[in-house]
Amino acid sequence: MGFFHRHRGATPYLLLAPGMLWLGIFFLIPLGFLVYQSLQSGNIDFGFHFTWAFGNYWSALKGYRGEFERSFIYAGLATVIALVVSYPVTYWIAFRGGRWKNLLLLFIVAPFFVTYLIRTLAWQTILADHGLVVRTLIYLHLVSSGGRILATGTAVVAGITYNFLPFMALPLYVSLEQIDPTLIEAAEDLYASKWRAFLKVTFPLSLPGVVAGTLLTFIPAAGDFINATLLGSPTTHMIGNVINSKFNDLIDYPAAAAMSFILMAIIVVMVLLYARAVGSENLTG
């Protein structure tokens, strides 16, 4: 302990310096460059110059409104589905997992160990037009004959849900696991039904996990373009698709930078509103 006490003033800063420098130079400063780039005009042949070109923002919003809307709708849908689907399972692991908890948790994160692009390609196979899933759904008349799932919004949302599910399940599990089961017993001893005890005790105590999970799922999902590319069609493209193609194919850096900044800004505003609605102590908790 003395080691940590003696140079009390300087030690924490010395410990932090290398990591913070890295984050400062390669995360914070680049955000500044993103704004700088977004206000440039010009083209790849004659170079880009800083001209306070605010028009980039207007044309991004005007020209790609559909893509922006789809990004947030798809991400929102995937987040809600991921929450509903994974809550019962994380509850089951936390309260009934016993000594298998760690192993079951490993199953939850297992998809992360198969390269993202490869597991999305696997969904391409599963949802393919003559695959088992589509044929079953046609048989059940849930999809009209000749109908398809691949290249639709449904496939994109399904892909996003699957790919970001562990981001939802892990924080959920952590908050459920910390709940003292005697609190739930106490509620039941006081004549609360199981369902009421869940609504009044378990669920409120798991809220930090719900909040963390929703954010960790929604944010990457809103910027995703892999699922829309591999499972969707041009009519299901999200803003990530546009940013990616403008940066990497069309070399229209200012427009792409403006869109990235708008995406980030919308997410920050949504997170702040959300934090306000659920209480900010749940956010950093």
Added chain:
Amino acid sequence: MSSVAVDVRRSRPNALSRAWAFVRRHVLTAYSILFFAYLMLPIAVVAVFSFNHPKGRFNFVWERFTIGNWTHWNAIPGIQSAVELSLEIALIASLLATGLGTLMALALVRYRFRGRGTTNFTVFLPLATPEIVLGASLLTLFLNRSVPLGFWTILIAHVMFCVSFAVVTVKARLVSFDRHLEEAAMDLGANEWTTFRKVTLPLIAPAILASLLLCFAISVDDFVVTYFVAGNQVTFPIFVWGAARVATPPQINVIGIAFFVIAVTAMLGNVALQSRRAKGA
């Protein structure tokens, strides 16, 4: 509402209510099993199709069984160098990020200092930023400063997004750490450095190991940020992306499943190690 109803149920646990309890108990279990099947389905598909002998360039329809994709995993031009580059970057990035992250976690848990809140927020922020924004902003930095894209820019990017994960992982362990153990060591005459080496480090070692594994897995898997800053370098995910447009050789599945098996084995090893420690303690 139903205090009466509950009373009745409690005083007379009849067959019906017991059957209902049985169903309710097992509905959750059955659902969980279905859920795990859903999680494993794409992985199973990748594994099965790694043994496929596809007719055309795309590996989407089952034709016939072959082991050839595994014995000739590097038969596709460019795949071996892509795998090697990914592993090389992941190794260096996970070591660097875990080093930086461990130091930061020590500072954040052990000290109260001015700027602690800001630091916590700065560490959290990259986790709350879409990957495409991370990649795009780094690319604008490199473009405007005329930094040539390639190995070093990929490495810089990977360390950047791994650091936050490392901090979070090690911090979680440090918070639950019993400081009396360190005090006891000091009382027994150990100096600060010996205490750190003999007590602190062994106690946080599982977290450091977990952080290394996590950073390695994230780095090997990353596509979006890497794609923005890679220049003409090809990591394994970039190789898959390029391939997916024109053909999907089953060798891609082979590498994917090989990575998966190695990662799961490593995680299982860490879990077993920790539970054995817990038993010994």
